[in-house]
Every structure is written in structure tokens, then in C-alpha cells.
Amino acid sequence: MxxxxxxxxxxxxxxxxxxxxxxxxxxxxxxxxxxxxxxxxxxxxxxxxxxxxxxxxxxxxxxxxxxxxxxxxxxxxxxxxxxxxxxxxxxxxxxxxxxxxxxxxxxxxxxxxxxxxxxxxxxxxxxxxxxxxxxxxxxxxxxxxxxxxxxxxxxxxxxxxxVISGNTPAGDKSLHERLLVQWSAGKTTPLFTDEIRQPxxxxxxxxxxxxxxxxxxxxxxxxWAGAEALSRHEIGVRIAKHFGLAPEKFITPTTHAAAGEKAARRARDLSFILHPLQGKLKTRVQSFEEILSEMQVPAQCAVWHAEQTGRTVVRRLVKGVDF
Ligand SMILES: NC(=O)c1ccc[n+]([C@@H]2O[C@H](COP(=O)([O-])OP(=O)(O)OC[C@H]3O[C@@H](n4cnc5c(N)ncnc54)[C@H](OP(=O)(O)O)[C@@H]3O)[C@@H](O)[C@H]2O)c1
CATH class of the missing domain: 3.40.50.720 (NAD(P)-binding Rossmann-like Domain)
Incomplete structure (x- = not known):
């Protein structure tokens, strides 16, 4: 085609x-x-x-x-x-x-x-x-x-x-990349416990x-989406744990009410029902665990990540693509 x-x-x-x-x-x-x-x-x-x-x-x-x-x-x-x-x-x-x-x-x-x-x-x-x-x-x-x-x-x-997750050539665009870049710069991230997304x-x-x-x-x-609807806070916690980091060191839970005006234009729950497409396609819906397993440490955070966790980043191919 x-x-x-x-x-x-x-x-x-x-x-x-x-x-x-x-x-x-x-x-x-x-x-x-x-x-x-x-x-x-x-x-x-x-x-x-x-x-x-x-x-x-x-x-x-x-x-x-x-x-x-x-x-x-x-x-x-x-x-x-x-x-x-x-x-x-x-x-x-x-x-x-x-x-x-x-x-x-x-x-x-x-x-x-x-x-x-x-x-x-x-x-x-x-x-x-x-x-x-x-x-x-x-x-x-x-x-x-x-x-x-x-x-x-x-x-x-x-x-x-x-919201789409994944690895980008510059390592600074998707959610886990932005989080790791912030954390490696010594910042903590406030994440909503009452805002639901299905990455x-x-x-x-x-x-x-x-x-x-x-x-x-x-x-x-x-x-189309992943299989799980999660709060932004849960997403961040699971990303931190996936990379061997203590979530409480890097993430502050917050709510729309606490954010006031700043959260006024934010949608609360954007979860999806995947019917009827889920039943029609050969491509499977991924669990969040599978989505996590594709995430890699961005190159610019590798040294910081190794110092934090003692883990050395092994570059892997995700479906044949080397970042
Ligand atoms: N990212 C998400 O989480 C997300 C979530 C829901 C839906 N979407 C939808 O998914 C689609 C792709 O998003 P993305 O995250 O991949 O965005 P992206 O990384 O910013 O890519 C946007 C693309 O549009 C091209 N573009 C921008 N201005 C252009 C112009 N004037 N002429 C021709 N091409 C132009 C860019 O080309 P250059 O960079 O070469 O200029 C780039 O290839 C969008 O329709 C977005 O609404 C994204």
C-alpha cells in the first residue's frame, strides 16, 4: 500500500x-x-x-x-x-x-x-x-x-x-521524559490525584x-488508548518506580481544588471506552505495565539516573528503533 x-x-x-x-x-x-x-x-x-x-x-x-x-x-x-x-x-x-x-x-x-x-x-x-x-x-x-x-x-x-507516551530522539517530549528531565534538574513535580488520563x-x-x-x-x-485509566499522580508514581526511583522524593500529590484558577480549564476525567474498535483490530490494547516497559531513560539523564539508582542504562531497541 x-x-x-x-x-x-x-x-x-x-x-x-x-x-x-x-x-x-x-x-x-x-x-x-x-x-x-x-x-x-x-x-x-x-x-x-x-x-x-x-x-x-x-x-x-x-x-x-x-x-x-x-x-x-x-x-x-x-x-x-x-x-x-x-x-x-x-x-x-x-x-x-x-x-x-x-x-x-x-x-x-x-x-x-x-x-x-x-x-x-x-x-x-x-x-x-x-x-x-x-x-x-x-x-x-x-x-x-x-x-x-x-x-x-x-x-x-x-x-x-x-496522552501519548514513548521515547523521542531528543528525550524531552513525552511524559516520562519530561518528568526525568525535571527530576534530574533537582525539581519535584506536583501531579493531580483527581485528574484521570488513559495513556x-x-x-x-x-x-x-x-x-x-x-x-x-x-x-x-x-x-483508542491503553487499557488503564489512572490519575496523573498514579502515572507519575508508576513511572518513578519503573525507573527505580522513590516517588515521594520527586512527586507532590495535588488536586484541582488546591490548584484553583490554574486548573480551571483542565479536563478532570478523559477516560475512554474502547468499544467497538478494540474488538475489530488485530493490534492489541496495551496494559500500562507494557507501556512502562517501552520507556527508556533519556540520554541526557543517564548519568544522574545511574547515580540515583546504581543502575546502568542499557540502550535497547524498541521495535527495532534505537534512540
Ligand atoms: N502528543 C500527545 O500526547 C497527543 C495526544 C492526543 C492527540 N494528539 C494528536 O496527535 C497528532 C500528532 O501530535 P504530536 O504529539 O506527534 O505532535 P508534534 O510532535 O508536535 O508533531 C507535529 C507535526 O506537525 C508538523 N507541522 C507543524 N506545523 C506544520 C506546518 N505548518 N506544515 C506542515 N507540518 C507541520 C510538524 O512538523 P515540523 O516539526 O517538521 O515543523 C510535526 O511533524 C496531533 O494531531 C495531535 O493533536 C497528540
Whole structure:
């Protein structure tokens, strides 16, 4: 299958490109400000996708891909607030254009959405629950979901995903990396005991996105996550223990009430029900223990970690990728 992948220089996009290569597909990987450098991916290019028609319409028409995976985006609440025009173009305009093109080419579109289309009041969200986004990030992602389904018709999937964990080349992007970087700098981290998330690993999600390209009978909005809904505090404690660190030395439990105004726009419980996708895919839902087992100490924290724990970091390959 020929797959055009946007956002290939990003955290999720890179893992998705690797998953597509592992599964024997031909990938054309598109970066934004950077050129993708991904083992096994032969064709790479850079394009500013805020104006997608100018940037990639010719490419799409010439290449006639079997599938498009959209991992490009402005992926946080803070980044969207800082650049609202870019957020609207990239998070909503780009998926609308890709959905129209997928429909025109009779190819698949697999678009990545977010748990933040919900307000977090209810928790255990089903894919049919009414989204109520609390911020511009959630609003632009919700706009995209509607357009992807309207214009992509039965060719398109919008997959809502939660906070993503994994290892990144710079070692400073995912949750465990940010925690270890803070702790190695002598800081402690306040973590909410009453904010629930259901983390997923980037490598597992990469497999799911590619499997969705392969499964042309699936369209619509779906949910995917890890198996366990945990408080941010529990997530931090289990990460600390996984790395042989005493959680009480590095983590302070806190609550939304104690944080006051600072927590006003934070969603409380974004846990997901994974039905019906869980029963339809070959890719398995991972336990949090499995997600932990993929986490590695970022290179810049290795000396500090060895001093703290007496453990030497052995670099391992996670699904063939050496960080
Ligand atoms: N990370 C999470 O925990 C999480 C959770 C839920 C949903 N998601 C969703 O997952 C998707 C990927 O997130 P991520 O964490 O992988 O984000 P990321 O690491 O920031 O990657 C974003 C990608 O978008 C590209 N991009 C940005 N501006 C662009 C532009 N003007 N033109 C072309 N490409 C551009 C970036 O390219 P350059 O870097 O080369 O500029 C990068 O490849 C997003 O849709 C996000 O909403 C993420």
C-alpha cells in the first residue's frame, strides 16, 4: 500500500512511519519545518501544510496514494492559544482538504484527533458521546472530525487518542521524559490525584493508525488508548518506580481544588471506552505495565539516573528503533 504521511517529523508521525515500514508499506513522509529522517522511508519532503492545496495537491494527484495518515497538527492547548490562526489552518483546514482529496482519490484518510474534544466531566467516554471542548485546541480538533466525516465519507476515520507516551530522539517530549528531565534538574513535580488520563504508547498507536489504513471496512469516529485509566499522580508514581526511583522524593500529590484558577480549564476525567474498535483490530490494547516497559531513560539523564539508582542504562531497541 502507498501511504502519504503528514507530520512525519513529529512524535507520533515518526512512530507511525516506522510502523508502516514494519508492515511492508511504501511511505512518502512529509515534515513541516524539518525534513523527516526515518530508517526505511525512501521518500521524504518538507511542505508548509497551512496552505495544503498549494503545497501538496499536485503530489496527491500524481502519487494517487491508497491512504493518507494525518499526524500534522498544533498538538497542545498552549500552542493553539499562542498561534490561533495556525491552529485553525493546520488542525481544521488541513484535515478538511485531506478528506476531500481522499474521497476524490477513493483512498483512505486516517486522521488523529484527541480526547480533549470532551470536557472531562463524565469520564468513560463512548465514541457516540457528545463532545464539549473546553479550549481552542479541542474546538479545532472537533471541527476537523466533523469535516473529515462529511467530506471523507466512508473513506475516512477520525481516531481520538489520549496522552501519548514513548521515547523521542531528543528525550524531552513525552511524559516520562519530561518528568526525568525535571527530576534530574533537582525539581519535584506536583501531579493531580483527581485528574484521570488513559495513556497510550506511540508505537502501539502507530500500528493502529496503519492497521486502520489496511481495514477499508472501518470508517467514522473511534477511540483508542491503553487499557488503564489512572490519575496523573498514579502515572507519575508508576513511572518513578519503573525507573527505580522513590516517588515521594520527586512527586507532590495535588488536586484541582488546591490548584484553583490554574486548573480551571483542565479536563478532570478523559477516560475512554474502547468499544467497538478494540474488538475489530488485530493490534492489541496495551496494559500500562507494557507501556512502562517501552520507556527508556533519556540520554541526557543517564548519568544522574545511574547515580540515583546504581543502575546502568542499557540502550535497547524498541521495535527495532534505537534512540
Ligand atoms: N502528543 C500527545 O500526547 C497527543 C495526544 C492526543 C492527540 N494528539 C494528536 O496527535 C497528532 C500528532 O501530535 P504530536 O504529539 O506527534 O505532535 P508534534 O510532535 O508536535 O508533531 C507535529 C507535526 O506537525 C508538523 N507541522 C507543524 N506545523 C506544520 C506546518 N505548518 N506544515 C506542515 N507540518 C507541520 C510538524 O512538523 P515540523 O516539526 O517538521 O515543523 C510535526 O511533524 C496531533 O494531531 C495531535 O493533536 C497528540
Amino acid at each position: 502507498k501511504i502519504i504521511l503528514t507530520g512525519a517529523t513529529g512524535f507520533l508521525g515518526r512512530e507511525t512511519a516506522l510502523a508502516a515500514v514494519r508492515r511492508g508499506h511504501q511511505v512518502i513522509a512529509i515534515g513541516g519545518s524539518r525534513m523527516p529522517e526515518i530508517p526505511g522511508v525512501g521518500r521524504t519532503l518538507q511542505a508548509d501544510l497551512t496552505e495544503p492545496q498549494q503545497a501538496i495537491e499536485t503530489l496527491l494527484l500524481n502519487e494517487f496514494p491508497d491512504a493518507i495518515i494525518n499526524c500534522a497538527g498544533v498538538p497542545t492547548m498552549e500552542a493553539c492559544d499562542a498561534a490561533p490562526e495556525k491552529a485553525e489552518k493546520l488542525n481544521a483546514g488541513l484535515p478538511r482538504f485531506l478528506a476531500m482529496m481522499a474521497n476524490h482519490l477513493s483512498g483512505r484518510l486516517v486522521h488523529v484527533s484527541t480526547d480533549m474534544v470532551f470536557d472531562g466531566d463524565k469520564g468513560n467516554y463512548e465514541h457516540t458521546d457528545k463532545p464539549i471542548p473546553l479550549n481552542l485546541y479541542g474546538q479545532t480538533k472537533l471541527m476537523a472530525e466533523k469535516d473529515v466525516l462529511q467530506f471523507g465519507k466512508n473513506h475516512a476515520v477520525a481516531l481520538r487518542v489520549p 497510550v504508547s506511540a508505537s502501539n498507536l502507530g500500528d493502529v493508525l496503519v492497521e486502520l489504513c489496511e481495514r477499508s471496512n472501518l470508517s467514522g469516529v473511534y477511540h
